[in-house]
Amino acid sequence: MxxxxxxxxxxxxxxxxxxxxxxxxxxxxxxxxxxxxxxxxxxxxxxxxxxxxxxxxxxxxxxxxxxxxxxxxxxxxVSRTFQIIRLFPKMTVLENMMLSMQNVYENFWLSMLPLKQKKLHEAKMVNDALELLKFVDLEGKKNALAGNLSYGQQKLLEMAKALASExxxxxxxxxxxxxxxxxxxxxxxxxxxxxxxxxxxxxxxxxxxxxxxxxxxxxxxxxxxxxxxxxxxxxxxxxxxxxxxxxxxxxxxxxxxx
Amino acid sequence: MGIAAQLIINGIIAGGIYALVALGYTMVYGILRFINFAHGEVFMLGAYLGWVFNILLGVNVIVAGVLAMLGCAVAGFVIDKIAYKPLRGRGMLPPLITAIGISLFLQALAILIFGAQIRTFRTGEVVRGITIPFIDAIITKIQIVIIIVSVALMVALHFYIKYTKTGKAMRAVADNYEVASIVGINPNKVISYVFIIGSALAAAGGILVGMEQNLTPTMGVSIGIKSFTAAVVGGIGNIYGAVLGGFMIGLIENIGIWFIPSGYKDAIAFAVLLFFLLFKPTGIFGVKKGEEVSV
Amino acid sequence: MLEFFASNYALNLLILICIYVILSVSLNLIIGYSGMLNLGHAAFFGIGAYASALLALAGYPYWICFIAAVFFAGLGGAMIAYPSLKLRGDYLAIATLGFGEIARAVMKNWVSLTRGPLGLPGIPKISFFGLTLTTKFQFFIFALIIAILVVLFVSKIVKSPFGRVLRAIREDEIAAQAIGKNIKKYKVIVVITGAACAGIAGSLFAHHITFIDPTTFTLMETILIVCMVVLGGVASIRGSVIGATILVLLPEPLRFLGLPTSMAAALRVMIYAALLILLMIYKPNGIFGEWRFRHAKSKEAL
Incomplete structure (x- = not known):
């Protein structure tokens, strides 16, 4: 391919x-x-x-x-990880995951509007993210700041992040x-x-x-x-x-x- | 011939000053990768110090000039130690913002001390023009002094950088900070020297301009930005580039007012600056540095 | 007490606070969320003021003036959007400074439009839908509402999914690109939005003072706004609100010293400058800052 x-x-x-x-x-x-x-x-x-x-x-x-x-x-x-880990260290594990996902509401205007679908989509993203986090055993760390994880956990998170974009x-x-x-x-x-x-x-x-x-x-x-x-x-x-x-x-x- | 020649002469005179001030910007940037925004105010300080020694205290003008250069050298040294040194290694913007603070502080200080009145060195004798034979342009004695002194200082700097131990150390630190410190050069000492020399050169520029024009507390602002532009045009970090850039900016803006309204004279330098930053940020003599992506 | 707040002196200060809150919050959006030290913010302020004033003087209703202020300031933002993608760090700062000074040179030299150094006097009072703001108090209420709306708007941007991407970009541009974020688009939107908000402040300023000239929109003005942002804390919206309030009020006691105007102005500048230096050395995070200036280096090793 x-x-x-x-x-x-x-x-x-x-x-x-x-x-x-x-x-x-x-x-x-x-x-x-x-x-x-x-x-x-x-x-x-x-x-x-x-x-x-x-x-x-x-x-x-x-x-x-x-x-x-x-x-x-x-x-x-095409998704990638880096030799030197690149996460968003001052954002939570969950936020790190959600950022990798498809999200049309990241559009400026859509994100400013109070749309019902936006809330639903956010909820769905949280769900999907938790599932992936479970896959890499990081579910319990969802609200921790990415920068506070151990080195190995950061590596797993980076992989999970790369997977999140499907x-x-x-x-x-x-x-x-x-x-x-x-x-x-x-x-x-x-x-x-x-x-x-x-x-x-x-x-x-x-x-x-x-x-x-x-x-x-x-x-x-x-x-x-x-x-x-x-x-x-x-x-x-x-x-x-x-x-x-x-x-x-x-x-x-x-x-x-x- | 007359007007064109006159504009070129004016451009060379202004260019000499820009080059002197640009040297300070480029030397500091070459080592610290930092735009010393307050450099234009050191230029202004030099002019006022010269005026204090010469007019207030009645010292001979040459001695006053040397004293002003010494005074600014001390000022440059102190500014670096107090305001910039604590910020090293904290990224790019904090020292830049601090430098802007220093620049405004010095301007305000000058207004408080010297007031808004016009101060001048000017005597009737030196400003009287001499017509240069053949090309039909006018030049004053003081302008001749400007050209001679600025060129002499640049030549002196060339020999200093090239042949003295400190000069060589400067080049080494500018080339590779880490390696230079490994081989036993003390970068902090070199940085101090750079501020001292750069400030003394700016002071010389300030006195030379002050002898021809009025002194104002804000006189360093536009000279500062134009000289910085000169440093960028020549390739920032390169002292020969700064000299070339200085003369180029002087010529461009003086010839430019032939084509566009003179109200925009100061904007010409900004336009040149924007052009170079966007399309040729390495300047004429600049080498690409740190552009390679390490693997 | 109440009497004091109803006095023209106090109302003038309150209106200025509203205007500077808008300016500092919008500049913070640019500095804190696109990572560019914008030293041309006063230009957007000025463009908004001139657009609004010129149309008002030509007899257009205020809402058109207001929209024009937003539009033209946003257009100015679009003009520095390109350099903001190409340059970074100190080079970008100096390029935006250059933009600001060129904009001011245009204000000063386009005499047929702006009357140049003479300025534009007699800018009419704000009126819309048959309602005219005749007293200072009414103007203050209007300015307060606008300022609150701008603050809410910017807070909303920052908290939305869009803002989440902005924070990600601020933390690591390369990682943001790797997960499919078009960082250029985000930066351009932020710069234009910030500039457009400054245009709103310009419109309020023009109709409040009723006279504008190019000397208001100098580098010093930008530095003052930068001071407000840095004092409150980069990337903190409430910090900018507090920073603007403090710095508008800070030099006021100087008035009572009875110094000549030029001296008082110089002293004011000196206070701001000293504050800026001390903040940078001792408290670069400001009052509420969660984060120091980013080290501008997206070209570092991948």
């Missing part, structure tokens, strides 16, 4: 993304891996419109969404990083459950156990382009992939000596 075709993005002399192509099939969980600086997050930013590519295309259901504004891409059904495609930037083993298990189960529900997921992750456990397909990036693609088992043995990871280590060591 998502096709990334020959994307290029250079920042000055840095070739952050350099001709990257891959595909995400509907209903699949796809992992995007690669050494630090391989351009994974930049690819996310290019897909979601936060950065415009120099060249190349992003297709969603064969519709060209390249260079669209982020809010429009979100409305096309996306076709979910982009998760390092969902497993920095969380304790219990939370990791929770997140793993959550993703499996989402897959059962027919959601499509693309995620960036460094935790290889997590990737191997959950991904249907792995795309490996290095130096801004994809160097391998396939099921987790095969990727583990791919020579180019191993080179990419080990090669980087050597390079870094050399630089340190200088």
């Amino acid at each position: 998502l096709k990334v075709k020959k994307l290029y993005k250079h920042f000055g002399g840095v070739k952050a993304v350099d001709g990257c192509s891959f595909e995400v099939e509907k209903g699949a969980i796809v992992a995007l891996i690669g050494p630090n600086g391989a351009g994974k997050t930049t690819v996310f930013n290019l897909i979601t419109g936060f950065i415009e590519p120099d060249k190349g295309k992003v297709l969603l259901y064969n519709k060209d969404i390249t260079g669209m504004a982020p809010y429009r891409i979100s409305k096309e059904g 996306p076709e495609l979910l982009l998760l930037d390092e969902p497993a990083s920095g969380v304790n083993p219990t939370m990791l298990k929770k997140i793993t189960n959550l993703l499996k459950e989402l897959k059962k529900k027919g959601k499509t997921i693309l995620f960036v992750e460094h935790n290889m156990d997590f990737v191997m456990k959950i991904a249907d397909k792995v795309v490996v990036m290095d130096g801004g382009e994809e160097i391998a693609e396939g099921p987790p088992k095969k990727i583990q043995k791919n020579k180019r992939v191993l080179d990419a990871y080990l090669g980087k280590v050597i390079k870094i060591k050399r630089r340190k000596k200088k």
Whole structure:
């Protein structure tokens, strides 16, 4: 459903993304891996419109969404989380959830009018939000400020928020990083459950156990382009992939000596 | 030839002053990323201090000028320490608002101390014009002094920045604050120097203008905004850009009044400012900084 | 006591408080909810005043003058909406300042329309539906009603679903975009609405003083309004109401010192300026502020 075709993005002399192509099939969980600086997050930013590519295309259901504004891409059904958690910390968990939902009453004039449907819609949103919060075990925290949640809870909330917009495609930037083993298990189960529900997921992750456990397909990036693609088992043995990871280590060591 | 030449000469004279004041804006911005709104008032303070020393106390005009520059250097140093330093690291707007407060405070102070009466250095001799041969434009002796002194100060600043230890430290801090402090440069000391030098240059500008025009407590406002525009036009943070921008603004507004009603003279600088902010915020010499999205 | 409040002196102050409440609440909407430090607010105030005064002098009924004040001030807001999307932080502040000064240059130089520095004297009293506000007391009641309506309107904006998005944008622009909010649209609406409200204040001011000239709508005026917002607390509506009230009343005791006008004015400015500096250093949240100025950095790492 998502096709990334020959994307290029250079920042000055840095070739952050350099001709990257891959595909995400509907209903699949796809992992995007690669050494630090391989351009994974930049690819996310290019897909979601936060950065415009120099060249190349992003297709969603064969519709060209390249260079669209982020809010429009979100409305096309692409939802994302960030590497550094981005919530609205001084708003409640419930408000955070409701903001992600479709709401025509956010229109200036409609929101100023005392409409009966508006109240009904708000009530429905609260209901839906609570259901999703139950799904991620945050129901009890609905009135807490998002900024006061623990790190793991914030990660769950960010995921729940991303789900609240009922996306076709979910982009998760390092969902497993920095969380304790219990939370990791929770997140793993959550993703499996989402897959059962027919959601499509693309995620960036460094935790290889997590990737191997959950991904249907792995795309490996290095130096801004994809160097391998396939099921987790095969990727583990791919020579180019191993080179990419080990090669980087050597390079870094050399630089340190200088 | 006459009118065009005259407008160009006027533009160069005004430009020299704008450049002097713009240097203070650009040096502070280069390091602190902060528009020192009160800089125009330091210019005004310089003019009044010069007047106090020269007219009230009867000191020789050159000595009075040096004393006024010293006085403003101290004022710049103190303003930074009292009002700006406590706000560092608190975002962009609090220091800006504080600077506006300082600017209004100094204006009001000048009104209370010096009153609304016109103060002037002016003597009959210096304002008499000399006709420049061949191009048929008039220039006064004091205007010649303005050009010579402002250019001399800019050249001096160039050597200072380029060759002295403090000057090099300034460039280092402007280039990369963190790295500079890691290699042992004390950024606070550099910032103080920047305020001291910038204020002294503004004071020089104030005295030079004061010798030609009347002193008013609000004289720093329009010079301030025009000089800031000059700094933006040249590429804020770049001292050579500030000089170029100063002369450009001087020329643009003086030639501009040929085409549009003179009542709009002050608005020209604002229009140029808006144009650059919107379409070329990096100015002519500016480099894009912090634009890359880090991954 | 009652006599004091019925005196012209007290009524004048009360009317001014109403006008400044409108100005500070509308500026707070812009500063607090779109994150832009707007240093051109006095321009919208002035545009509203001139629009209303000119039409009234041309013989139009007041309700048309009022609508025109709102419309033209809103139009002015639309003009700074574009820079407000493109620029941020101090650059935006200085750009709006530039806009304000250009607007004032136009008021001063478009002599055929505004009579320039001579100003517009003899602005008629407000009358609508055959009712004319002849006394100061009647005018005060009218101004009070309008001020209350504006405050309610702005509070409603902030509390509505629309306002919820505004708060989200204020907290994190990138996250707001990621969940499908068109932040540009929201900012433009906020800026135009804030400007239009300032136009209402302009209309009240013009018909209250009955004389306007460009010297009223200076940067100093904007700074005064910024002071009110900062004192009350950015993004706090009731804070702005209190801030405006305090700052209108604060310099009044100076009147009884018997200073010459120019001295008194300077002293007033000095008090405002000192207050602004002290607030920024010691109490940047103001009286009711829930939140300090946003660090303007939506370009930070994603």
